[in-house]
Amino acid sequence: MAFISNHKVCVFCENNEIIIDYKEYKYLRKFLTETGKIIPGHVTGVCAKHQRRLTNAVKRARNIALLPYAIDPRNA
């Protein structure tokens, strides 16, 4: 789930070693809701620059079926 806290700092700005890539689909799951939607940056604390890259990576992963487009929480 999301990194919800009062002190919001972009995870990717803090740690430069984290690469945003569609092949790292297991890490991208952290930024999705339980129904498979992308969590907005103001909730997770991710800055605008990295949120753009994150959404692109998630959409690529969805295209090649690494991530689902939608998850039914009743079946999950």
Added chain:
Amino acid sequence: MNYYETLYIVHSALEAGRLKDIVLTVEKSLKENGGEIVATEIWGKKKLGYYIDKQKYGTYILIQFKSDGTKNNNFNIHMEQNPSILAYMTVKIENDGIREQTEDLDTQIAGKEAKTSRTPRVEEKSTEEVVVEETPVKESKDEMGAEGVPAEAEVTADEKVEK
């Protein structure tokens, strides 16, 4: 010249021999279309995010290549026409995203096969454990010592395996 990578999903029911054939045909068509292969990586059988052609599982294969990009469209048409490829995606990558190929195709396929063949072995072990659990119940009727019984039962199980 730019670097590209194609991630494609092969039907999971294909055997190791057929899988290698498909990988080789893809590489051949890539070379015909002016691509220079940098690395091929077999990820193995994975659960798909959603059903594709009524399939729940697929074998993921990543191929990275160097090309000027003019004939990538022809390569994509070849991938589209191959019936055993469920889905594919070609993406442009930067120089730092290039992976080094450490293992050959045969060793990669053999490694993935070994991982998948582990599951029946676990089932066999679980059946042995069931036998071990059954034996103390029979002996516990005669004797009240619960601690010594499983050790004897393990010995009997080992003897059975040796026989």
